[in-house]
Amino acid sequence: MAPRITVVEDEEALSILLRYNLEAEGYAVDTIARGDEADLRLKEQVPDLLLLDWMLPGLSGVELCRRLRARPETERLPIIMLTARGEESERVRGLSTGADDYVVKPFSTPELMARVRAMLRRVKPERISSQLVAGDIDLDRETHRVRRAGRELKLGPTEFKLLEFLMQSPGRVFSREQLLDGVWGRDIYVDERTVDVHVGRLRKAVNRGRQRDPIRTVRGAGYALDETFTAAPARAGVRTETV
The missing domain is CATH 1.10.10.10 (Winged helix-like DNA-binding domain superfamily/Winged helix DNA-binding domain)
Incomplete structure (x- = not known):
């Protein structure tokens, strides 16, 4: 089975772009536009990696990240946070909530794909072996x-x-x-x-x-x-x- 990646992003054009590029890499992709919906869906099925936007309707990405880290089934879920906030203090805040990596918008799609591959190799080697x-x-x-x-x-x-x-x-x-x-x-x-x-x-x-x-x-x-x-x-x- 291909590694499964969930994208939580409310900007439709970016969500479509991410899905297209991730599927081109061979991943199975789910997209969700709201933080509260993602909170419910991730209780039903845990992906291999989560791409999480900082600002979301219903529930912020930061709060969702905190909740995921508090649950045993998602405490080690690899999370890459996507945000337009590039200040050092905001990056520190994002990482302190439990995100494993932090990518500032606008970002290079090839670089993001490389980060996804590197993280899966590190934390989920059995999914890409x-x-x-x-x-x-x-x-x-x-x-x-x-x-x-x-x-x-x-x-x-x-x-x-x-x-x-x-x-x-x-x-x-x-x-x-x-x-x-x-x-x-x-x-x-x-x-x-x-x-x-x-x-x-x-x-x-x-x-x-x-x-x-x-x-x-x-x-x-x-x-x-x-x-x-x-x-x-x-x-x-x-x-x-x-x-």
Whole structure:
């Protein structure tokens, strides 16, 4: 899955420009125009990086940043703040609220893209790595191949995305709705039970004989990649790094 970036910016022309350039870099992008709406949306789904405007209707970017840092699920969310305030005191204020970086408008788009790439490499290396490894399962994003204990698995496109999504966050339980948003996208309507069907297909492809099932079902909550599976020793000749 491409790293997901949320842009909170009320200036429509700039929001469109940012979306265009970020998508051209291969990122999945959500855009939000109001601070209060962003506050609600970020409680539902946490992106890999946030581009946050200082001045927003409904709730300021500074206050939103403070709230995000106060929540356990977003306390380490990478945040780049965008603002027309270039004074040193304002930059210090922005960084002191919890922003990781500060970009003054008008800014160079190539420079901003470089900052986004650098921050993702530093804080989310697993989101841009070409390979994910968990236990004896090895997923290659570039070749779209998955191997378990050296044996290549035959996965459909959706099963590949589903496994990739789960491998990025071992142990985290995702609801069906979160999986629909993360794998299928917000703009596509799919019934939640479709998730169960594809999880079943993924399990059938991944598990052979007495091999341990890496996918954990949490009744009433959703699915997760079992974090104890990621730490299990791999078979001989297979790497044991975990994501």
